[in-house]
Amino acid sequence: MKLTKSIVAITLMATALTAFAQDDIKNTEFNPLTTGVTSLSITPDARGASMGDLGAATEADVNSQFWNPSKYAFAYSRAGVSLSYTPWLRKIVNDIYLANLAGYYKIGGSDNQAVSASLRYFSLGEVMATDGEGATVSTINPFEMAVDAGYSRKLSEKFAMGVTLRFVYSDLGFTSMNTGEQQTSATAFAADISGYYTTFPVIGRNECQWALGFNLSNIGSKVSFNKGNDPAYLPANLKLGTAFTFPLADYNNLTLAVDANRMLVPAKPRPEQFDDNLAYDDALQEWKDKSSISGIFDSFKDDFFKRITYSVGAEYAYNQQFFLRGGYYYESKFAGNRQYFGLGAGFSLNVIKIDASYMIATAQNSPLDQTLRFTLSFDMDGIKDLFGRN
Numbered sequence: 001m002k003l004t005k006s007i008v009a010i011t012l013m014a015t016a017l018t019a020f021a022q023d024d025i026k027n028t029e030f031n032p033l034t035t036g037v038t039s040l041s042i043t044p045d046a047r048g049a050s051m052g053d054l055g056a057a058t059e060a061d062v063n064s065q066f067w068n069p070s071k072y073a074f075a076y077s078r079a080g081v082s083l084s085y086t087p088w089l090r091k092i093v094n095d096i097y098l099a100n101l102a103g104y105y106k107i108g109g110s111d112n113q114a115v116s117a118s119l120r121y122f123s124l125g126e127v128m129a130t131d132g133e134g135a136t137v138s139t140i141n142p143f144e145m146a147v148d149a150g151y152s153r154k155l156s157e158k159f160a161m162g163v164t165l166r167f168v169y170s171d172l173g174f175t176s177m178n179t180g181e182q183q184t185s186a187t188a189f190a191a192d193i194s195g196y197y198t199t200f201p202v203i204g205r206n207e208c209q210w211a212l213g214f215n216l217s218n219i220g221s222k223v224s225f226n227k228g229n230d231p232a233y234l235p236a237n238l239k240l241g242t243a244f245t246f247p248l249a250d251y252n253n254l255t256l257a258v259d260a261n262r263m264l265v266p267a268k269p270r271p272e273q274f275d276d277n278l279a280y281d282d283a284l285q286e287w288k289d290k291s292s293i294s295g296i297f298d299s300f301k302d303d304f305f306k307r308i309t310y311s312v313g314a315e316y317a318y319n320q321q322f323f324l325r326g327g328y329y330y331e332s333k334f335a336g337n338r339q340y341f342g343l344g345a346g347f348s349l350n351v352i353k354i355d356a357s358y359m360i361a362t363a364q365n366s367p368l369d370q371t372l373r374f375t376l377s378f379d380m381d382g383i384k385d386l387f388g389r390n
Contacts, residue, residue, distance in 0.1 A: 032336040033307070034268040036186070036223040036232025037170050039122035039144045044084045044100035046373040050344020050357035051313025052327025054259035056241025057196070057213035058315070062377045065102045065118040068213045068239070069150040070162035070196040072104045072114035079105040079380035086373045088122075095125035105380075112154035116164075121145045124172075142172040150192070158199050164192035168234065170223055190220030190234055209245040214238070219264075222292050231288055233295055236264040251319040259311040264296040267303075306332045313342070321348050325357070339363045344373075353377040 035041075045063035048055040055067030062082035064071040081103040088096045104116035124142040146169070152162030171185040198211040218234045225232065243257035269283040290298065299307075313327025323346035331338040344357035354376055361369035 031267050031270060031334070033235075033263050033265045034232070035235040035263075035265055036225070037144050037146070037168055037188070038235060039098065039120070040146060040168070040218055041235045041237070042086070042088070042098055042122070043373070044086065044098060044102075044118075044120060045082065046084065046344055046355035046357040046375040047315075047323075047325065047346065049359065049371075049373045050325040050327065050342045050355070051257060051315060052259075052311040052329045052342045054241060054257055054311035054313050054327060056215055056239045056259050057211040057243040058241075058255065058257050059209070059211075059243070059245070062104065063100075063102050063375065065104070065116050065148070065150060065164070066100075068162075068194045068196055068215045068241075069116055069164050069192065070152045070160045070194040070215075071213065072106075072116050072150075072162065073112060073152040073154045073160035074196065074198060075104065075106065075114065077106075077379050077381045079103070080377060081380070082375055082377040084373065084375040086371065088371070089367050090372070091370055092367055093125060096123060098122045112160075114152050116150040116152065116162075117148065119145070119147045144168075144170045144172075148192075152194075159195070159197045161196075162192075162194045164194070164217075166190040166192070166218070166220070168220075168223065170225075172225065186223040186225050188221045188223045188234055190218045190236075192217040192219070203246065206247050208247070209243075211243045213241050213243075219296070220292065233265045233292055236292070236296055236299075238262045238264055253317045255315040255317070257311075257313050257315075261309045261311075262299075262304075262307055264299045266290065266295045266298045303334070306334050308332075309335075309338070322346070323348070323355070333363075337363050338366070338368065340366065340368060351379055353379070 043049045043053045044066055047061060047063065048067055055064070057068070060071035060075040062080040063084065084100040086098040088098055098120065100118060100120045102118040104114050106114045122144040127140050127142060146166055148164050148166035150162055150164035152160055154160045166189065168188040168190060169185065192215060194213070194215040196211065196213045198209060200207050200209050216238050218236045220234055222231045222233055224230070239259060239261050241257060241259035243255055245253055245255040247253050266287060269280060269287055271280050274280040274283065309329065309331040311327060311329050313325065316324045325344045327342045329338060329340050329342065340359050340361040340363070342357055342359055344355060346353060346355040357373045359368060359371040
């Protein structure tokens, strides 16, 4: 049995977050990280995407669950819900997408703690299975999903921390008509630990805001496909960021932000790195047998600075109702060569906020070029005031 769209739905799933390498890179030097459930690394919301895929230290919003859940403790509204939609790899196919539902609620009477949750669903479209003669015998609809819940709390007036627990499910399974071998689904559990510090310095006559944030995410078990014969690491990641907001004039604010990310996954051995097959097989088996925690520590030995990605972004806000955003994302050509600009805008009323973003890739032939994202957010305080219930 053949899967006529497998190069798009399954093979591309492993490489969708990697742009194509330049011709001048040696084959032994180009070695992007291999993980399972790569959809966990895809930015779900339009605001963060339009600023170059950043959000570790920007002001709290409904989608902080992905970037830094500890920010919820500093959210101004008591509760919020958002729905985001991203058509993925739209230059290649038209039925792969990411949908994300997120929300939070401030608990207690002291306004210093919050609970949050999110549900993400990544559909790889419809994949047709054919026999040896090319006739369609069945179709499958592979997908990946993750559901998580978090808790954040202020430990002081300026600092908060958060923890998130996550359940991950990946269903890429099918049964081969030739061998009868079944590719089963896989599950995993993970956790995030995050922190957020914010202060309000006065520069001249203007009160500004400066923030620092970190998020250690997807620390957990491996996912095992093919009955455990093909284990894969979750895309564990360390995100560090800072943001500075200052007023330009009455009702006009500008935020500048920078994020740095380092994947905490050991690089998979490649045959080109070894002189003989035996040495490669031993290294590959060692990589498969390594625990996820050991893999985190070993990841620091592997081209430390080449594995760091950088995001730089800005957001202009008028009266907290109209927003213009832009940013740039950079990854080394040796680690994946993802390089692109993000652009976007948003409009907010008392109850509803609409955000959109557009990606422009600078790397040649990138499948991520022209990616669109849309986010619809609801402010529960605004809804409450709208109906006059205080």
